[in-house]
Amino acid sequence: MSALIFERSIKNRRGITLPEFDCPEVHLDENIVRAAAPRLAQVGEVDVVRHYMELSRNAFGVDNGFYPLGSCTMKYNPKLNEQTASLPGFSDIHPLQSPDSVKGALRLMSELSQQLCEVTGMDGFTLQPSAGAHGEFTGLLLIHAYHEDRKDVKRSKVIVPDSAHGTNPASANMAGYSIINVPSNAEGGVDVEALRSVLSDEVAALMLTNPNTLGLFDPNIEEIAKMVHEAGGLVYYDGANLNAIMGEVRPGDMGFDVVHLNLHKTFSTPHGGGGPGSGPVGVKAHLLPYLPDGTVVKEKFIANEKSIGRLRSFYGNFLVNVRAYTYILSLGSNGLKEASYNAVLNANYMMAKLKDHFPVAYPVPCMHEFVLSLQKLKDETGVNAKDMCKGLLDYKVHPPTMYFPLIVHEALMIEPTETESKETMDEFIRILIELKDKAYTDPEYLHNAPYTTPIKRVDDVLAARHPVLKAVL
């Protein structure tokens, strides 16, 4: 394990030096001035470089290898996007410069919004939300504002399928709604009858991911949207899985009123070890009057009288949006369609090759991802989904998402994305089958995996019982 940067600290060692002071000293009230310096690391530039090089060797990104982490769309992050985002004309402009001095930025934001409208079939976008969950919250506030504006104030509930991302119900709670969970049907889609039974004039919206977290396209979507609309509610599209459908079908055409996108998934911007992302929200015309402050339309900041307000400072994660714009220009109309086609092709190929070895939770054609259930393997060998994932680490591939969605026991959710080759997938399939055989011959081996990582399996329980959230200095 690496030393902490604080453990490399040597008293009075310095890295960066600054110019000599060229202005007179200022005396602030000593009651507010620090008596002792903060105990931050005192290291030289070489120390810093070696430290972070070591940390980077103990990290794994999609540039290191295959990353079939379901629901996360770990596609390749083009290097060109990094270059355009670092152009000084984008990275060194102040957010409060006059609009005349940032024409290029405003044009980029307008054009990106237009492009996203066309891909999703919506009428307007705000680029302010900074991540998917932030987009969800924004979308729900828009829905809230819409109902309020129509004096339709009884609507206090939001419907969420049991297969939904945890952020959906949590965002709805933040927007003041109580949640109605609806079960999935035998095909993994929304149980239409169950949905009908909970619809009422108290329902503000239904939140849906389509394709859903099982990687399945809900064929009843049109009817579902119609039912919700007839009950006076709106339909919210969680765009986490948009990578499956670009150029094939659009949320706007399926009947959705609001959508959020994850530019850090579908539009190739990097995940950065957890962020920054960008979660633009698109709406149909009836929700345009409520878009948040800081939204750019036709190269101007809008001033909506009925705006839901501001969701953060300034206008969003601008440099992430520059990357997504770069990606869309690079791929163009056909390229986006090809990306989705190949994402779906790759997922179906992997599923076809794995289905005889592991039960597929819903064995029907999938979209960009699919879910295996390792329940049978666990029952027969004691090796669970987590053990298999830890086993994968020794082969230097990132494991799939495990234990999600919650409705599948011992779930492994696999999303290869379009930027992976057949030979990479074949190798992963080979490894997974090899590990399965190992589970039957030597389950202990997998219970104790991984073996080649810088640390062995971590004690999660200890971390939560006795939280140590900072270094002892």
Added chain:
Amino acid sequence: MASYLLNTQTQTQEMLDTIGIKQDQLFDMIPSKLRLKRAIKLPEGLSEMEVLQKLSALAAQNKVYSTILRGAGAEQHFIPAVVKQLSNREEFVSAYTPYQAEFSQGILQSIFEYQTDICELTGMDGANASVYDGATAAAESIAMVLERTRKTILIADSTHPHVIDTIKTYTSCHDTVIEVLKTENGILSVDTLKQALNQNTAALLIQQPNYLGCLENIESLAQMVHASGAKLIVYAHPLTLAYLKSPRALGADIAVGEAQPLGLSLAFGGPYLGYMAATNELIRRLPGRIVGQTLDTEGKRSFVLTLQAREQHIRREKATSSLCSNQALCALTASVYVAAMGPQGLKEVAEHSLRKAHYFQTELDKIGFTLKYTTPFFHEFVTKTPISAKKIESCLEQHDILSGLVVGPQEILWCVTETTTKAQLDEVVKILKEACL
């Protein structure tokens, strides 16, 4: 056209054969009625060279100023080369949230060190792994202090307007009451606070140094807040904390803020970095990812995402925040910046800003730009302007100088950092005197 795809036609055919479908059957699960019958109306893809040319042309339509005297929530600071180089390492940039701890120790440790940096600057016991920006950090902190009988949040009107607006948006669908308190001479007075506090007050949120640049009397406000049983949230500028007493030392229960000044570019407003830190009592109410130290099966020190029982993927609708993605790479960048600068470097950056701002203010005063508030300030301050503030702004603009922010017909909020030299400040004053007035 770029595509980033790898499979050849032959491979694609082999894969279709394995699946057992024809090329045009892949999307058969989508009802044909819903299928898009036309191409999406976007231009065809471009080559890498063409895209770069197009983006460069757009970037060229944005003005990059040689001198920036504007802050108001976004500041230009010097970013050492080592910060950009290290934070651009592909292993950091292209990784996902560190769900698989054994495979992600580098990312987890970087966050743990970032949390330590934030705790050390703020004096707090625990910090989270970051949120979207300062305004969302402030908004998320509100949910941490609400109690069944305490639903009123007091905010001084000297707080950044985007922070106040974001808090209002975040609490708009709940029975939280937001009361904005008027300040006098740039800061919140003890008397005003006294009148506003009651048994329904959950917390006071106050910015330090505040939006107007002034230094609030946090310590005396803290005593009064605590005496009434409420919590104190301080929205603190992280760089100034290398020079000033920590929020904790002044009595804060929660420290939040915008950490963009720690090595992040201006970037037209984002991505930035919201930090959140709290005392032990409130640690389990922090939203979002938190990294903790633990042991592996061989007893080796390890790091892991922890206290996850608070989070949306476990608690779903019972979670008080839906935070999932954060600003991890920005947190790592800030940590590299802090390490490269060290405590002495950070203090010098703060002191440079402090000194230069005061020097500039003195020089401005000589040509009729008098201070609006006489309260002590740090590196931002509001002056009155002898002529229309807009005229000052456009006059400086012609000299490639981004003036302070116009905050009134004859008022400008100036910000001076280490990036401006005394010679440049003298030049600005000379231009103001000779060309603008």
